[in-house]
Amino acid sequence: MRRQHQLALLATLGAIAGQAQADANGVKIGVLTDMSGVYSAIGGKGAVTAVQMAVDDFGGQVLGKPIKVVSADHQNKADIGVAKAREWFDTQGVDMVVDLLNSSVGIGVQKLGTEKKRIVINNGSGSTALTNKECSPYGVHYTYDTxxxxxxxxxxxxxxxxxxxxxxxxxxxxxxxxxxxxxxxxxxxxxxxxxxxxxxxxxxxxxxxxxxxxxxxxxxxxxxxxxxxxxxxxxxxxxxxxxxxxxxxxxxxxxxxxxxxxxxxxxxxxxxxxxxxDLNNDTRAFSQRYYKKTGAMPTMVQAGDYSSTMHYLKAVKAAGTVEAGAVMAKMRTTPINDFFARNGKIREDGRMVHDMYxxxxxxxxxxxxxxxxxxxxxxxxxxxxxxxxxxxxxxxxxxx
Incomplete structure (x- = not known):
């Protein structure tokens, strides 16, 4: 029993250290995606580009500190994805993980986000489990679901x-x-x-x-x-x-x-x-900018990566902190109005509700x-x- 208490204390101290590192070094966003497999054209390097575009459009810093983007290939394996997210949270001060193509990876990382009190935004995962039995106070299912x-x-x-x-x-x-x-x-x-x-x-x-x-x-x-x-x-x-x-x-x-x-x-x-x-002038304007960087028009996942990253950064600014609970509160109470969604809203189950086509x-x-x-x-x-x-x-x- 004593051993269990020691392990729990170490885990807690690790999480606190990771959060302190995040507070000291600014905001860090992790793009966890499929870089080389069957879903790489859906997210992949294009997802990293979309997130970086959002960071650049936001101004590259928030609360007077820099915003950094890191990325990794989960290889469509839940154990690899969760291990990378754990490393990011515990030792690299990552505040938010986004994209998460592949539902098995997405569910696993969202569970970890609950444990570590870090925000996880699923754009590539489709399973409705993310907003049902596996829902999280720190999880957002943004783009689509089954x-x-x-x-x-x-x-x-x-x-x-x-x-x-x-x-x-x-x-x-x-x-x-x-x-x-x-x-x-x-x-x-x-x-x-x-x-x-x-x-x-x-x-x-x-x-x-x-x-x-x-x-x-x-x-x-x-x-x-x-x-x-x-x-x-x-x-x-x-x-x-x-x-x-x-x-x-x-x-x-x-x-x-x-x-x-x-x-x-x-x-x-x-x-x-x-x-x-090609839906309207706003979607065309974003997509043409994206095309110039990638040579392809964005998928709905890549567009969702940009939109959700921008929504997250606005919430950090409004909350005045990177602390996940305060940021999530702002994300839920602030409507999403951009090229991706009109009057989008994040419900208490984490589902971002918006029009589909x-x-x-x-x-x-x-x-x-x-x-x-x-x-x-x-x-x-x-x-x-x-x-x-x-x-x-x-x-x-x-x-x-």
């Missing part, structure tokens, strides 16, 4: 009369959450899930999975995966002749995916997104250039897009 994706794309496809669904799912927290949330929508609207198959992250050969989908008789083959897994599955589905006999639907799609597939392959595909670079990929003949890819079919108000608090399992949510 409930909003299912609510947007799932409902839109059901309205076309596609009743029988087959799921090809990435076998970890994100894919499982997306499959569940979409299945709930399908069944609620009178549809049926006729089959499901799960694949490991970073799968290159989808042939056996696609043969099962082809033989299922489903109207819809729903891809509950993302990044290179999604694009590889779509390309191989076309090679197998699944399209157009069955409708292949991406439940999480990014602009980088459409650029990789090309409009000839992706045309007509509908999906739900939190951001499109149902989009359709253009035909090649309707596109003016490589990045002129989408037409917006519907704006989904935030109150409709995200899970209502009445259904939340977050212990931080007060039930009436």
């Amino acid at each position: 409930f909003a994706l299912a609510n947007g794309t799932g409902r839109a496809m059901m309205k076309t009369g596609a009743r029988n669904w087959f799921f090809l799912t990435a076998d970890y927290a994100f894919g499982q959450s997306l499959e569940k949330d979409t299945s709930d929508v399908v069944r609620e609207m009178g549809g049926k899930v006729v089959g499901t198959v799960r694949h490991p992250l970073s799968t290159s050969d989808f042939s056996s999975y696609l043969l099962q989908a082809q033989g299922s008789g489903a109207n819809v083959v729903a891809l509950a995966n993302a990044g290179a897994d999604f694009t590889n599955a779509v390309k191989q589905a076309r090679e197998f002749g699944i399209m157009p006999k069955q409708t292949v639907v991406g439940m999480l799609v990014f602009d980088s995916d459409i650029a990789s597939l090309g409009l000839a392959t992706a045309q007509g595909m509908k999906y739900t997104t939190a951001f499109y670079w 149902l989009v359709e990929v253009k035909k090649p003949a309707d596109s003016k250039n490589k990045w002129d890819m989408l037409k917006v079919m519907q704006t989904i108000p935030g109150a409709q897009a995200f899970m209502p608090l009445s259904r939340s399992e977050c212990p931080l949510v007060k039930k009436s």
Whole structure:
């Protein structure tokens, strides 16, 4: 028992030392992302660029002290991601961690943030567990989640009369959450899930999975995966002749995916997104600046990285401290109005509520250039897009 007390005391002293270092050296932001794997085009180096842009636009300092950005590749492994975040918190004085592509990593680091009393902003993770059973007083789920994706794309496809669904799912927290949330929508609207198959992250050969989908008789083959897994599955589905006999639907799609597939392959595909670079003058202005630095238009994750970093820094300034509780209080009470969101609000469960968009990929003949890819079919108000608090399992949510 004495040994346990000693270990607890050392952990507490380490956290205090890390916070003191942060107070002395200014604000430090850690970008924890996938730099080289299946999700690297979604976040990766582009996420670091977006965060650095926000820091530079803010002025490079806050409360009279410098703002520093550090980054690391979690390799889509939760143990590596949590270990790096622990090192950042305990020895490098990192105040906030952002991006966190991959839900398993995001959940693990958010748990650590609760323990260490540090702010964790998930932009790349999709699992709704982040604002339900795994919610945190220091956690923010900013850009999208699987409930909003299912609510947007799932409902839109059901309205076309596609009743029988087959799921090809990435076998970890994100894919499982997306499959569940979409299945709930399908069944609620009178549809049926006729089959499901799960694949490991970073799968290159989808042939056996696609043969099962082809033989299922489903109207819809729903891809509950993302990044290179999604694009590889779509390309191989076309090679197998699944399209157009069955409708292949991406439940999480990014602009980088459409650029990789090309409009000839992706045309007509509908999906739900939190951001499109060509939405309005504000999105275009930010995206053109980002393009000049990276040679690509930002994904919704990269745009969310910029927006959430800027919101965090404004909260630090308003709170007059980097102390996580005070900063989170300011982040929750301050509306988010920028190129990414209008009247966005962070709820007590950590969910940042904002509008989502149902989009359709253009035909090649309707596109003016490589990045002129989408037409917006519907704006989904935030109150409709995200899970209502009445259904939340977050212990931080007060039930009436």
